[in-house]
Amino acid sequence: MNLQAPPARYRVAERAEETHDTVTLRLEPIDQPISPHRPGQFTMLYAFGAGEVPISISGEPDGSGLLQTIRSVGAVTRALCQAGRGQVIGVRGPFGTGWGVADAAGQDVLVVAGGIGLAPLRAALLEALAARDRYRRVIVLIGARTPGELVFADQIGGWRGRGAEVHITVDRAVAGWTGHVGVVTQLIDRAGMDPAATLALICGPEVMMRLTARALGDRGIAADRIRISLERNMRCGTAECGHCQLGPLLLCRDGPVVSYERAAPLLSVKEL
Amino acid sequence: MQDAGPAGGPLLMGAPGLMTLVATLQNGGYQVIGPIARDGAIVLAELRSADDLPFGWGVSLEPGGYRIRRRGDDAAFGHSAGPQSWKQFLHPPREKVWSARRTADGFEIEHADDSSPRLAFFGVRPCDLSAIKIQDQVLGRGQHTGSRYAARRSDVFIVAVNCTEPGETCFCASMGTGPQAGPGYDLALTEMTDEGTHRFLIDVGSAAGADVLASVPTRPADDVTAEQARAAVAGAAGRMGRSMPADALRDLMAASHDAARWDDVASRCLTCGNCTMACPTCFCTTVEDVTDLSGDHAERWQSWDSCFDPEFSYLHGGQVRSSARSRYRQWLTHKLGTWHDQFGSSGCVGCGRCIVWCPVGIDLTEEVTALQAEAAQAGERAPGDERDKGYPA
Amino acid sequence: MTAPAGFAEHGFLRGMPAESVALLAGTAAAVSFPAGRPLFDEGAPARNCWLLTAGQVALFLRAPGTEDLIVETLGRDDVIGFSWLSPPHEWQFSAETIEATEAFELDGATVMALCDHHPDLGFQLTLRMLGAAVRRLQATRIRLLDLYGTPGPRAGTR
Numbered sequence: 001m002n003l004q005a006p007p008a009r010y011r012v013a014e015r016a017e018e019t020h021d022t023v024t025l026r027l028e029p030i031d032q033p034i035s036p037h038r039p040g041q042f043t044m045l046y047a048f049g050a051g052e053v054p055i056s057i058s059g060e061p062d063g064s065g066l067l068q069t070i071r072s073v074g075a076v077t078r079a080l081c082q083a084g085r086g087q088v089i090g091v092r093g094p095f096g097t098g099w100g101v102a103d104a105a106g107q108d109v110l111v112v113a114g115g116i117g118l119a120p121l122r123a124a125l126l127e128a129l130a131a132r133d134r135y136r137r138v139i140v141l142i143g144a145r146t147p148g149e150l151v152f153a154d155q156i157g158g159w160r161g162r163g164a165e166v167h168i169t170v171d172r173a174v175a176g177w178t179g180h181v182g183v184v185t186q187l188i189d190r191a192g193m194d195p196a197a198t199l200a201l202i203c204g205p206e207v208m209m210r211l212t213a214r215a216l217g218d219r220g221i222a223a224d225r226i227r228i229s230l231e232r233n234m235r236c237g238t239a240e241c242g243h244c245q246l247g248p249l250l251l252c253r254d255g256p257v258v259s260y261e262r263a264a265p266l267l268s269v270k271e272l
Numbered sequence: 273m274q275d276a277g278p279a280g281g282p283l284l285m286g287a288p289g290l291m292t293l294v295a296t297l298q299n300g301g302y303q304v305i306g307p308i309a310r311d312g313a314i315v316l317a318e319l320r321s322a323d324d325l326p327f328g329w330g331v332s333l334e335p336g337g338y339r340i341r342r343r344g345d346d347a348a349f350g351h352s353a354g355p356q357s358w359k360q361f362l363h364p365p366r367e368k369v370w371s372a373r374r375t376a377d378g379f380e381i382e383h384a385d386d387s388s389p390r391l392a393f394f395g396v397r398p399c400d401l402s403a404i405k406i407q408d409q410v411l412g413r414g415q416h417t418g419s420r421y422a423a424r425r426s427d428v429f430i431v432a433v434n435c436t437e438p439g440e441t442c443f444c445a446s447m448g449t450g451p452q453a454g455p456g457y458d459l460a461l462t463e464m465t466d467e468g469t470h471r472f473l474i475d476v477g478s479a480a481g482a483d484v485l486a487s488v489p490t491r492p493a494d495d496v497t498a499e500q501a502r503a504a505v506a507g508a509a510g511r512m513g514r515s516m517p518a519d520a521l522r523d524l525m526a527a528s529h530d531a532a533r534w535d536d537v538a539s540r541c542l543t544c545g546n547c548t549m550a551c552p553t554c555f556c557t558t559v560e561d562v563t564d565l566s567g568d569h570a571e572r573w574q575s576w577d578s579c580f581d582p583e584f585s586y587l588h589g590g591q592v593r594s595s596a597r598s599r600y601r602q603w604l605t606h607k608l609g610t611w612h613d614q615f616g617s618s619g620c621v622g623c624g625r626c627i628v629w630c631p632v633g634i635d636l637t638e639e640v641t642a643l644q645a646e647a648a649q650a651g652e653r654a655p656g657d658e659r660d661k662g663y664p665a
Numbered sequence: 666m667t668a669p670a671g672f673a674e675h676g677f678l679r680g681m682p683a684e685s686v687a688l689l690a691g692t693a694a695a696v697s698f699p700a701g702r703p704l705f706d707e708g709a710p711a712r713n714c715w716l717l718t719a720g721q722v723a724l725f726l727r728a729p730g731t732e733d734l735i736v737e738t739l740g741r742d743d744v745i746g747f748s749w750l751s752p753p754h755e756w757q758f759s760a761e762t763i764e765a766t767e768a769f770e771l772d773g774a775t776v777m778a779l780c781d782h783h784p785d786l787g788f789q790l791t792l793r794m795l796g797a798a799v800r801r802l803q804a805t806r807i808r809l810l811d812l813y814g815t816p817g818p819r820a821g822t823r
Contacts, residue, residue: 004369004370004419004420004574005418006369006370006372006381006383006572007381009378009379009381011378021815030378046561048372048374048378048379048570049561049562049563049567049570050561051561052559052561071815073588073815073816086377087378088377088378088379090379114812114813115812115813116813143813144813145811145813145814149813169738171808171811171813172808173734173735175731175732175733176732177735178763179738180721180738180740181723181735181736181737181738182737182738182804182808183804183807183808185804186804189676189741189742190740190741204812204813205812205813207807207810207812208807208812208813211807231587232585232587232592233584233585233586233587233592235557235558235559236557236559238415238416239415239614240410240411240416240419240555240557241556241557241558241559241577242555242556242557242577242579243556243558243577243584243585245602245606245610245614247526247605247610248526248609248610248613248614249613250614269529269530270598271592271593271594271595271597271598272529272592272593272598272602588816589816590816
């Protein structure tokens, strides 16, 4: 597959409004479906005439269709967020590296999500919960802007029921919120993972990922056991347009999931 | 050195044989592309016949300067580093990728005509042959084996021309890409215009090359002439206009992110992107999705893009690489450094086009020399994080 | 007063020399609060601080026409109460427990008197108070960046 292959057509089977600007679409194939994905991978979603954007897959490859959670930030994402049931969307992919949850077998899985970063991590969390016995503790730390902007809020109870310990904090509380108020790194000390036997997966704004990775490192988790999901301008998804470079990495091929050990020196260079 | 012609060694062809060679290719269904003199430059275009070649034309090259000039002989290939490279034929500057039309319940992809003419590249310099192989690695391997690039590339007939007269801005020898053509050609010519003669030593590089040559008047080359030709090419290696200090460039680029030299070059660089357009290995593209006025017909177009374009690194409402410093650094550290990590070789072939076609004459061999000097000085200073210290008042 | 159980293990005291810990322990009292219990009110004299060991406390401001505005929540291993350290010695926020909470309570005047006589203790305590305040400041700065918000119009400068 390459940049020039046209997208496979999918139809919107279901649409859920997660927050005021975020929508999850469940897509079912019209043409030949794309290959099963690994959590952490992304697709290029095409809105007819508007264009394409890279969107992480937020569900499991369990045959129930492709789940993509999209935040409306520009013309193409706006068009995708407005797509109603029955609308046809183009899909290319899956592209990139996965979270590699299975590497945490026998250990604690620590998922730290900031804002919309919970969407790509949900795929990894569901994979861990589907094989819950393989892991010791499954801990999820979520940072949201406000309680109303917490994505998948209605699913958190289900995750707890399947054996995940979920802690949530907001940057700013609103009336009636009785949970934590503070940055997500302030939840780390409540998490209780064993730093020597943890695989940490972090996704969110780059600043949040850097700070979280450093905080986890300060508590003894090795840099090669911390994985983050990086984002740069992506155009082709197939390592031939050159846009998504971060130093030696072509993020559509060598990412988006990258170990913090590899990413840290690159993230510290101004304008790399 | 490539293998043989029918007799197992190189062949000799008089200059008039060029007519037959080009005609044979055309009769074989190839569109023959070669150098012609036009618009004050040596450009690449379709040849009607070998007469279109720029006999007797040479070029004078310098940083930011290019002039064609009359030579003292009738050489057809006595020039280098024209404004174009062969990449425009294998990796077009602009092409439609696919189109789609709106239907009652969605949209349908319309499959485009994928056919393209069979091309013969006539006069590929060793540096440019290396560049083609580098682009093969980026655009034609692995997951790209089904691409249009791969399809065009699979059927290209390559007539390479070894260099006996390097241009003032050439440095292929120090990049290991010339002046002798490496493997990958169907035929390789060495032009000889000594003592009033005009002939070509020909090395055959493939069965297809041998087939084409069968229709062209040639004879096995005698040892003296063959030796003369080889010596002329070998001698060119010692007369390069420039040299790239090519040792350990990958490591130098990786260690130079904070070098002061980038500010120096940024004060000169216009971020015009000429270098990326002229460079035979630069491959970056962008895509544009457009519709017609009715909104019912959509097309995706792919076109060349440049890392110097401010929007190249667009992210979250701004650019990651906004300063000229960061964009020049990206271009050079990619070309000479991270290209190794991504594609397993250097991205530079020493053709010198970026030096010639830079409006302010930035010379990357000079920039690399300066970066090496800066790195060596930094190595001599005491270790420690100097950012924590102020300057003595 | 004998040292309350578990005092020396509190995260706030990590790395403090044993003599200083012992001095402080002599003035500390183990306390507990049910959920929904006010700890202090904005504007009231600030006399104590608490080293939390369990539960959750909200720091907030009251505002007319709306529910309380929570600025931060604190829990195990956090210290709550800085206003007793410097003038005007008045609480700047209100605090109330969200869950049943346990803590070690330290009386401000007693601790200050101890520090006057034991400068080492004063230094150790100041270091840790400063550390807690700096971490809280860093976290607050990050929240102010509104990292999870949509990128807005740019200022046009770099």
